[in-house]
Amino acid sequence: xxxxxxxxxxxxxxxxxTGYELTQQAQRSLRYAWPKSERLLYSEPKxxxxxxxxxxxxxxxxxxxxxxxxxxxxxxxxxxxxxxxRTQPPRIEIEALLRLLFADHGxxxxxxxxxDELEADxxxxxxxxxxxxxxxxxxxxxxxxxTHLSVLFATFQIEMFKAIExxxxxxxxxxxxxxxxxxxxxxxxxxxxxxxxxNDRSPLASERGPRSN
Amino acid sequence: xxxxxxxxxxxxxxxxxTGYELTQQAQRSLRYAWPKSERLLYSEPKxxxxxxxxxxxxxxxxxxxxxxxxxxxxxxxxxxxxxxxRTQPPRIEIEALLRLLFADHGxxxxxxxxxDELEADxxxxxxxxxxxxxxxxxxxxxxxxxTHLSVLFATFQIEMFKAIExxxxxxxxxxxxxxxxxxxxxxxxxxxxxxxxxNDRSPLASERGPRSN
DNA sequence: CACGCTATACTGCACATTACAGTAATGTCA
DNA sequence: TGACATTACTGTAATGTGCAGTATAGCGTG
Numbered sequence: 001x002x003x004x005x006x007x008x009x010x011x012x013x014x015x016x017x018t019g020y021e022l023t024q025q026a027q028r029s030l031r032y033a034w035p036k037s038e039r040l041l042y043s044e045p046k047x048x049x050x051x052x053x054x055x056x057x058x059x060x061x062x063x064x065x066x067x068x069x070x071x072x073x074x075x076x077x078x079x080x081x082x083x084x085x086r087t088q089p090p091r092i093e094i095e096a097l098l099r100l101l102f103a104d105h106g107x108x109x110x111x112x113x114x115x116d117e118l119e120a121d122x123x124x125x126x127x128x129x130x131x132x133x134x135x136x137x138x139x140x141x142x143x144x145x146x147t148h149l150s151v152l153f154a155t156f157q158i159e160m161f162k163a164i165e166x167x168x169x170x171x172x173x174x175x176x177x178x179x180x181x182x183x184x185x186x187x188x189x190x191x192x193x194x195x196x197x198x199n200d201r202s203p204l205a206s207e208r209g210p211r212s213n
Numbered sequence: 214x215x216x217x218x219x220x221x222x223x224x225x226x227x228x229x230x231t232g233y234e235l236t237q238q239a240q241r242s243l244r245y246a247w248p249k250s251e252r253l254l255y256s257e258p259k260x261x262x263x264x265x266x267x268x269x270x271x272x273x274x275x276x277x278x279x280x281x282x283x284x285x286x287x288x289x290x291x292x293x294x295x296x297x298x299r300t301q302p303p304r305i306e307i308e309a310l311l312r313l314l315f316a317d318h319g320x321x322x323x324x325x326x327x328x329d330e331l332e333a334d335x336x337x338x339x340x341x342x343x344x345x346x347x348x349x350x351x352x353x354x355x356x357x358x359x360t361h362l363s364v365l366f367a368t369f370q371i372e373m374f375k376a377i378e379x380x381x382x383x384x385x386x387x388x389x390x391x392x393x394x395x396x397x398x399x400x401x402x403x404x405x406x407x408x409x410x411x412n413d414r415s416p417l418a419s420e421r422g423p424r425s426n
Numbered sequence: 427c428a429c430g431c432t433a434t435a436c437t438g439c440a441c442a443t444t445a446c447a448g449t450a451a452t453g454t455c456a
Numbered sequence: 457t458g459a460c461a462t463t464a465c466t467g468t469a470a471t472g473t474g475c476a477g478t479a480t481a482g483c484g485t486g
Binding site for chain 2: 032091163
């Protein structure tokens with residue numbers, strides 16, 4: 001049992017799903033906490049059936065069949081156990097940051113474009129979460145009794161996206177001052193920034209200072 | 214060539230490294246942008262040699278050998294090309310959020326513990342970056358001419374960690390108000406929160422309002 | 427009502443990556 | 457000089473991804 005298995009099991013505890021529905025639901029709701037490939041979302045419920053944590057039966061619609069998965073009581077017990085186990089540390093992969101770190105192999109334009117691409121990706125997700133929240137206000141939550149959880153989760157996303165967008169803005173202003181990408185080293189601006197960070201102060205917050213008098 | 218291959222190639226462009234050094238350096242500098250297993254960091258340079266983007270030779274120290282890898286001019290050309298390619302979207306895996314999303318399978322204590330564990334993991338990384346910045350001020354950057362890049366990268370980390378820590382605090386205060394984890398649904402607090410998010414306002418920023426008059 | 431297009435509903439397979447165990451030499455401190 | 461950490465890897469099973477492939481269903485449109 002991997003964390004992905006528990007994720008699928010947790011979905012099955014909400015209601016029975018077909019394989020296809022699981023892939024769609026995982027795209028919708030789990031994408032930002034636990035992004036997994038469509039392929040895996042088809043394989044996991046099969047594994048759960050083999051292990052006795054779910055059952056499956058085929059439904060037919062005309063000439064077509066689909067697999068419906070349902071959780072078993074052993075599955076429910078296992079889920080409860082899971083909540084008591086150690087949480088794995090976060091894992092954050094951001095290729096745009098890798099490109100920043102090695103930006104001296106390319107032009108300022110290349111770096112700028114990497115930031116644009118990051119901004120576009122984040123912006124898309126950001127917009128999706130905002131729209132989702134609007135739909136919740138209209139009673140559009142598929143499991144209304146679970147709204148309190150979804151909304152705290154969404155709060156995380158929004159805070160994260162806003163932080164990243166602020167950082168992109170800040171970074172763009174910084175690199176706008178650069179003549180080239182290479183060998184600038186510890187410039188006065190960089191030194192000021194390093195000092196702030198070494199004192200665990202937020203360089204972005206201070207820009208838009210709360211008390212700017 | 215995967216992104217991980219380019220990451221190793223970019224390290225090799227800084228200076229020659231042994232396999233072991235690459236695993237250490239990747240732990241140190243790449244961990245927060247592109248976390249990869251030790252095993253992969255041993256395999257990648259071998260692949261680069263096969264493809265002609267690096268060369269290798271064995272160095273002996275007593276009864277012991279180690280593989281030293283060096284970038285070739287074909288490797289440098291390839292790196293330049295990479296800076297012009299499309300950046301992959303970010304991928305963020307946070308098991309603690311998955312546990313929040315399905316917190317109704319466990320107790321408030323279970324959820325609380327998941328938050329504690331997330332906080333501990335983030336706090337550790339946060340501390341490491343702050344210390345790293347202090348060391349940069351003391352001239353401790355291994356490639357001083359690249360400080361301008363490392364510090365913008367570190368700015369990202371610090372902003373991210375602070376945002377997550379703020380969210381954890383906020384979420385703890387929210388769940389402290391809950392009698393149970395299940396079926397609370399759209400409480401008045403949740404509704405207020407949803408409304409803020411649907412208008413793309415930060416619920417955390419408003420708490421510590423800049424102009425609290 | 428045939429045609430194309432999109433959505434539904436998957437499976438197979440190569441390859442990327444991780445987890446874990448195992449091996450062995452070297453350095454270091456008591 | 458013995459124990460333990462660090463250096464310096466390799467092998468292998470299991471996990472997960474990307475992509476191609478297959479086939480049916482539903483819907484609009486000329």
